Amino acid sequence: MLMPKPDETVIARRQELADALRDIVPGEGVIDGAEELRAFDCDGLMAYKQLPLIVVLPETTEQVSAVLKYCHKNNVKIVPRGAGTGLSGGAMPLADGITLGLSKFKKILDIDFDNRCVVTQPGVTNLAISQAVEADNFYYAPDPSSQIACSIGGNVAENSGGVHCLKYGLTTNNILGVEMVLMNGDIIRFGGKHLDAGGLDLMGVITGSEGLLGVITEVTVRILRKPETVQALLIGFPTMVDAGNCVADIIAAGIIPGGMELMDKATVHATEDFVHAGYPLDVDGLMIIELDGPSAEVDYLVGRVREIAERNNASTVKTAANEEERVRFWSGRKNAFPAIGRISPDYICVDGTIPRKKLAEVLERMAGISEKHGLRVANVFHAGDGNLHPLILFDANKEGELERAELVCSDILMLCVEVGGVLSGEHGIGVEKRDLMGAMFTEDDLKQQQRVKCAFDPGHLLNPGKVYPELHRCAELGKMHIHHGKLPFPDIPRF
């Protein structure tokens, strides 16, 4: 992975920087010992490792502000880090950069049921928010599969999703306010407990900005009342085409399920061997549909989904008899990644989104890609929202397999873009997909995005080398190109 060339003069100043940072964050909040730094050498994208120059773990917004102000003045790069569970390398360290971790921001500040929101520090885990309001029957809707470990600040930075996005939206649709520190140390607040911005929607653009625009120090999230009932159906299909048609028919019938997951044969077998969820093994595609809401609604929709499944040649349709069985239906899907880990020494989890209707075509062409490179691919799919997670199986100890796996990965992502989808549904671009951005965006598209970066961090000190394949200087991006000297058309109607 090609990263911006480290600045040797900054590296040479390591001791001086550490001392200065200790003045800002006293105690054990500054880490510069080689052994301790190793714990921060990668995030969830473990293929790429790099020791950070220094790690700083501040405890207050004021400390974050002072650290950034100091680094801004001294031209030192910053890599913000939440829980380090990101899968695209957004928190991958820089040799000449300071990793700024928010792990000490662990307090929930305010639970406000009247306004149905929670104000929290960014280091609190996604799941801890739901747990904090669980006794009152509320929850926080976005549920990335890492929710037990991932932090809400990281969720905002990555605009994390989960299995319930079609019905409940991504992080961006579920937050009300953010406090953030800019690279120059300015503290800025967007939103609050009210809805919508009173000016430009800056909170909207910082959500999913992968640590390139600022460091998040507080988040206000919307909480929802738990649905009265949750029910799940397990539906097996003889072919993936039937499964795909069933998905389309359910949506066409006006049903928006809470979750709609699809697994292929390889995944079904691997997970069944692992967790014994009771999955049928004689199917090519297995779907889990979750319906939530008032019991009267769920009962009614279960009946309709059953009808639609049977019309689409379903070979098995099982409704969970009780909560225990519903959890068992999900256990296979939730353990799909470790299950694949048991049948293959290594795997890459791809993340792309496609239009739902292209599922059959994409699966067929993916089989071709798999064959071409001689590596197996297993598939799990958030069918409701078109988010595809092919798992590429390989053995890193075998000469050339990692490189081939990476080729399979980029071929699949290019395929997603070609059929009208996108490069990333929920894992982000980070370093992993940075160099594929050109497949989805033109040079002008990318430049316009980077001009937003310039509005927040003109010196490119925050998380450089992530998301965008090429770093353009802001002065260069700001130049105007005048295209024509005069109105060149008789063809535009004028009045």
Next chain:
Amino acid sequence: MSDTLKPENAEQLLQAVQWAVAEKQPLEVLAGGSKRAYGRPMQTAATLDLSALYGIKIYEPAELYMTALAGTPMSDIDAALAEAGQQLSFEPPDLGPLLGGAANAGTIGGVVACNLAGPRRIKEGAARDHVLGFHAVSGRGETFKSGGTVVKNVSGFDLSKLLAGSLGTLAVMSEVTLKVLPAPEKIRTLLICWRTDGVYDHGAMTAMSRALGSPHDVSGAAHLPAAVAARSSVDYVSNSGGGVTALRVEGPAPSVEHRAKALTETLKEFGQIEELHTSNSKTFWQEIRDVSAFVGRDDLPIVWHLSVPPASGAKVALSLLEELRGEVIYDWGGGSIWLALAGGDAHADEVRAAVAKTGGHATLIRAPVDVRAETPVFQPRLGPESDVTKNIKIGFDPDGILNPGRMYQGV
């Protein structure tokens, strides 16, 4: 003399903006013109009229999205969606009549540019939450796009959010892609008719909070004080004689029956509960959505929209009505306050001071042009937020060609 450019395709749109950039000729950007009286007044010699850029380009009901050219009338979009049993779930209001213009003159580009949303905002979000992608021409005279056609997309900065609500000050959208959703099979509205004399707004906030915190999936929560309720065209509401709090449940028929019953049980301690069925419900919520009670009110020429924490709604509104003569409509469970004021003064300082106590923001929606020229129409941005806003404008439109000053002076 005012020059109007009316491009008929994306290429002509690009040429028109490039001409304006080269000539340093600021443009007023509009399509239907239904919200022309919204925002700070501008002085531009030329107008960029997008109304000839219209038509639904792709509509795939099973994929739950629609791509339409920016100037496509909302009436065309609504008709196409209705035919497939779908809707824009953020319930875009038609503010034309409120602003003194015709009904049904709005376009999809205008709806997105103003980031408007109706009563369902509390459950489904605003326009910003439904824009999946767009194509646009920046004030640099360059075509660019962002987003796509799928809901789950984290590829690069989410410029759709930035453009939604930017009032055409950053870029001119040529086409937008929106998420669409199934329309509900059935709608039921429960009305709490407040019989007590005096002020029941606080009680209404409590009732709405209870309903929105219930598992009954409430998709609309509004409160009309007596003077506003009396103006409704729905008899049950106008004849109630007092204030009315309305709560909406929607969905499949058996679900709606069940929830309406359960919600009635939850709310009965607040007073007598009446029910509106689908047709009356539609009329009622459209009145709330379009702020119909304040349309054509020469006695209340000033209209503000306040966005506050929902539980503070009554406190903010009542404190203002103690000092100023006017009327309010509460929506979004109390989080949205439409405030209509008498007289020619917008009373911006009083309004913004009241909002500042709870957090939130206030936007001057309707006022005579001279009032809008001297009052900050949008919540003033201070310190770093003002700097970032200006820097973003410079990134998209460095010469201030597009709707200059429509939101903020110099932006």
